Amino acid sequence: MAKFVTSGGAAEDGKKPDPTILRSKEEMRSWSRACRQDGKTVALVPTMGYLHDGHLSLVRCAATRGDKVVVSVYVNEGQFAPGEDLDVYPRDPKGDLAKLAGLCDAIFMPEALYSSDDSHQTWIEAQHLQQPLCGGSRPIFFRGVATVVAKLFNIVEPDIAVFGKKDYQQWLIVRRMVQDLDFPVEVVGMPLLREEDGLAMSSRNVRLSAEDRTGALSISRGLTKMKDAVQQGAKDAITLRQQLVDEISLSGGDVDYVEVVDARDLQTVKTIEQDVVVAVAARYGGVGGVRLIDNMEMSP
Amino acid sequence: MAKFVTSGGAAEDGKKPDPTILRSKEEMRSWSRACRQDGKTVALVPTMGYLHDGHLSLVRCAATRGDKVVVSVYVNEGQFAPGEDLDVYPRDPKGDLAKLAGLCDAIFMPEALYSSDDSHQTWIEAQHLQQPLCGGSRPIFFRGVATVVAKLFNIVEPDIAVFGKKDYQQWLIVRRMVQDLDFPVEVVGMPLLREEDGLAMSSRNVRLSAEDRTGALSISRGLTKMKDAVQQGAKDAITLRQQLVDEISLSGGDVDYVEVVDARDLQTVKTIEQDVVVAVAARYGGVGGVRLIDNMEMSP
Numbered sequence: 001m002a003k004f005v006t007s008g009g010a011a012e013d014g015k016k017p018d019p020t021i022l023r024s025k026e027e028m029r030s031w032s033r034a035c036r037q038d039g040k041t042v043a044l045v046p047t048m049g050y051l052h053d054g055h056l057s058l059v060r061c062a063a064t065r066g067d068k069v070v071v072s073v074y075v076n077e078g079q080f081a082p083g084e085d086l087d088v089y090p091r092d093p094k095g096d097l098a099k100l101a102g103l104c105d106a107i108f109m110p111e112a113l114y115s116s117d118d119s120h121q122t123w124i125e126a127q128h129l130q131q132p133l134c135g136g137s138r139p140i141f142f143r144g145v146a147t148v149v150a151k152l153f154n155i156v157e158p159d160i161a162v163f164g165k166k167d168y169q170q171w172l173i174v175r176r177m178v179q180d181l182d183f184p185v186e187v188v189g190m191p192l193l194r195e196e197d198g199l200a201m202s203s204r205n206v207r208l209s210a211e212d213r214t215g216a217l218s219i220s221r222g223l224t225k226m227k228d229a230v231q232q233g234a235k236d237a238i239t240l241r242q243q244l245v246d247e248i249s250l251s252g253g254d255v256d257y258v259e260v261v262d263a264r265d266l267q268t269v270k271t272i273e274q275d276v277v278v279a280v281a282a283r284y285g286g287v288g289g290v291r292l293i294d295n296m297e298m299s300p
Numbered sequence: 301m302a303k304f305v306t307s308g309g310a311a312e313d314g315k316k317p318d319p320t321i322l323r324s325k326e327e328m329r330s331w332s333r334a335c336r337q338d339g340k341t342v343a344l345v346p347t348m349g350y351l352h353d354g355h356l357s358l359v360r361c362a363a364t365r366g367d368k369v370v371v372s373v374y375v376n377e378g379q380f381a382p383g384e385d386l387d388v389y390p391r392d393p394k395g396d397l398a399k400l401a402g403l404c405d406a407i408f409m410p411e412a413l414y415s416s417d418d419s420h421q422t423w424i425e426a427q428h429l430q431q432p433l434c435g436g437s438r439p440i441f442f443r444g445v446a447t448v449v450a451k452l453f454n455i456v457e458p459d460i461a462v463f464g465k466k467d468y469q470q471w472l473i474v475r476r477m478v479q480d481l482d483f484p485v486e487v488v489g490m491p492l493l494r495e496e497d498g499l500a501m502s503s504r505n506v507r508l509s510a511e512d513r514t515g516a517l518s519i520s521r522g523l524t525k526m527k528d529a530v531q532q533g534a535k536d537a538i539t540l541r542q543q544l545v546d547e548i549s550l551s552g553g554d555v556d557y558v559e560v561v562d563a564r565d566l567q568t569v570k571t572i573e574q575d576v577v578v579a580v581a582a583r584y585g586g587v588g589g590v591r592l593i594d595n596m597e598m599s600p
Contacts, residue, residue: 025482115479121427122446122480128421146422147481154482179415180422181447182325182454 015102016063019071021109025155028108032070032157040067044158044185046149049073050090051099054164054193054201059103061190062162069104070156074113078120079144085291090203113151123147124181126173132266133169133279134293137256145170146177153183161185166192166200168277168295169266192295194220200294211252212284216292218251219280223296226278230298235272248282256281256291263297275299315402316363319371321409325455328408332370332457340367344458344485346449349373350390351399354464354493354501359403361490362462369404370456374413378420379444385591390503413451423447424481426473432566433469433579434593437556445470446477453483461485466492466500468577468595469566492595494520500594511552512584516592518551519580523596526578530598535572548582556581556591563597575599 022028035042043066045058051073062069073096080086093109100107114120123143130142153161163171171189178187193201198220199213208216222244234240237260245258261268263275279295322328335342343366345358351373362369373396380386393409400407414420423443430442453461463471471489478487493501498520499513508516522544534540537560545558561568563575579595 029484113482120480121429122424122477123427124422124424124481126422151480151482154484157484177422180420180451181424182413182451184329184454184457 016069016105018102019100019104020106021097022106023110025110025113028070028106028110028155029157031106035068036157041159042066042068042070042156043160043162044152044156045069045071045104045162046152047071047073048075048089048203049096050092050203050206051096052201052203052205054166056099056103057193058162058164058190059100061188062160063103065162065186065188066158066160068106070106070108070158071100071104072108072110072152072156074108074110074148076113076144076148078114078148079138079141081138081140084138085204088207090206108152108156113148124150124177126176129169129173129176129266132261132268133257133259134281135169137281142170142173146173149174150177150181150183153185158185160188162188162190164192165189165297166202166293166295168279172264172266198224200292202292204290204292207290208284212290215251215253216282216284218247218253219282219292219294222247223278223280223294227296227298230272230276230300233300235300237269237272237276240272241278244278244280248280253282253284254286254289256283258282272298272300316369316405318402319400319404320406321397322406323410325410325413328370328406328410328455329457331406335368336457341459342366342368342370342456343460343462344452344456345369345371345404345462346452347371347373348375348389348503349396350392350503350506351396352501352503352505354466356399356403357493358462358464358490359400361488362460363403365460365462365486365488366458368406370406370408370458371400371404372408372410372452372456374408374410374448376413376444376448378414378448379438379441381438381440384438385504388507390506408452408456413448424450424477426476429469429473429476429566432561432568433557433559434581435469437581442470442473446473449474450477450481450483453485458485460488462488462490464492465489465597466502466593466595468579472564472566498524500592502592504590504592507590508584512590515551515553516582516584518547518553519582519592519594522547523578523580523594527596527598530572530576530600533600535600537569537572537576540572541578544578544580548580553582553584554586554589556583558582572598572600 032042043062045062047055124146125143165171175187226240258280260276260278263277269276277295277297281293283289283291332342343362345362347355375389424446425443465471475487526540541560558580560576560578563577569576577595577597581593583589583591
């Protein structure tokens with residue numbers, strides 16, 4: 001895949017020509033149908049923009065899975081509750097277009113995806129998977145995610161869709177939705193990427209102060225320690241969890257949750273005897289600060 | 301459309317050759333994609349089987365709207381609560397196949413549409429439209445309907461889908477879902493059909509005793525009287541509604557609801573100054589009896 005990383009390569013280096021920019025649902029659907037008519041498969045990477053290397057790794061993966069790659073860039077208001085950070089969510093459409101040059105075939109950058117008259121009322125809910133973890137403090141978050149993903153699937157009609165496992169719960173919910181609603185889409189999950197210092201890549205990282213950024217390293221540091229302990233035979237999830245909570249709190253993080261959960265159904269685990277995911281959400285910078293999520297898969 | 305009504309006509313009379321019977325999701329999707337690849341549009345008529353002339357009128361309508369017509373026959377367990385009439389819902393797959401001969405191109409008759417391990421957990425909910433009318437006594441009904449329609453849309457991938465306005469609330473919810481989730485499907489609503497004596501056609505009518513059948517005629521009789529009154533200037537929905545409730549109750553019907561609602565958003569109307577729908581659900585035959593629904597659109 002390295003050949004896709006260079007920004008100055010020519011087409012014969014695996015670089016794609018400049019992507020088509022599509023602004024309306026109708027344009028997007030026509031483009032995609034024309035691809036299928038040509039016998040090409042379409043891979044979609046849904047994003048909220050402000051792209052970082054984590055996103056770009058998903059786009060590169062998509063290019064290995066589908067003949068044509070579409071990246072959608074849309075900050076989904078449907079997953080933000082009033083008072084959350086919709087207004088300050090970082091945006092950089094120009095930068096996003098520049099970063100995607102040569103990596104994808106089309107960029108879907110719509111003005112709006114929901115009815116303009118506030119009449120939208122249809123929501124997709126995952127009964128069990130949406131309750132724990134981020135569902136606790138953000139009760140409408142996952143219905144908003146599932147709904148916008150369904151909308152994108154219906155507009156883009158992709159054969160393949162690539163999601164990052166940084167949003168582990170989101171990835172499980174989308175996989176479940178695809179199975180339960182029979183969407184004809186193959187869902188691919190990619191490992192999360194970290195900055196060199198270990199911080200999970202996120203569009204929100206730019207909003208961290210230098211001090212909070214240092215503090216936030218406690219999350220990946222704690223997770224790594226815990227993974228080592230589990231590999232060495234530690235099974236007591238309650239104790240391990242508390243150690244991680246303490247490490248994050250001491251670094252100045254306001255813990256939203258730290259949970260050791262079954263990797264398939266997200267149910268809390270007390271004794272680690274199966275594949276688990278340890279999921280973290282913590283806020284840095286107090287009220288109005290930056291909420292970071294991270295997770296690590298671990299096996300006994 | 302009359303040429304479609306004959307059962308003995310040849311292909312040049314508009315009669316279609318014997319339909320293909322499809323049992324699996326994969327077969328269904330391949331069939332549909334082959335049609336689209338051929339440049340043909342596909343019209344879907346979703347049914348729960350035990351077909352009557354009301355259904356067949358939808359199928360004939362579909363044949364005028366799409367190049368190829370698919371009828372799905374599936375009793376959707378997702379819309380029945382425990383204790384409802386799933387087990388006694390009438391079924392007659394052989395009879396259905398016979399009735400559909402010459403009218404459609406494919407019949408989708410799957411064994412099962414939900415995961416066999418009871419793991420299904422993704423449901424589509426219409427926040428406001430699913431609350432009134434049938435939503436009152438059947439709280440999981442419409443999420444079951446919306447969910448199975450989404451599944452069918454994802455499996456059949458139709459260009460057009462035809463629904464009966466006998467299930468008026470269902471029709472509004474499906475239309476709303478298509479708009480809110482961007483399904484690439486045109487939804488067509490057809491007027492309800494009545495037996496010669498006025499009873500709204502329903503698969504459940506066969507379960508009525510002779511006496512209850514006579515009593516049940518009060519529903520259409522009362523609705524027709526009310527429509528006449530509204531056309532002659534009556535506006536007081538509360539009085540008109542009570543007259544209809546009394547007429548049905550006197551005939552032996554156990555009224556679940558009688559409501560005068562706005563035709564677009566199903567909100568209760570006290571003074572009729574816009575297009576309304578008068579919707580009725582009533583049970584005949586006591587506990588375990590037959591629940592009938594009916595409705596009539598009226599304009600001041």
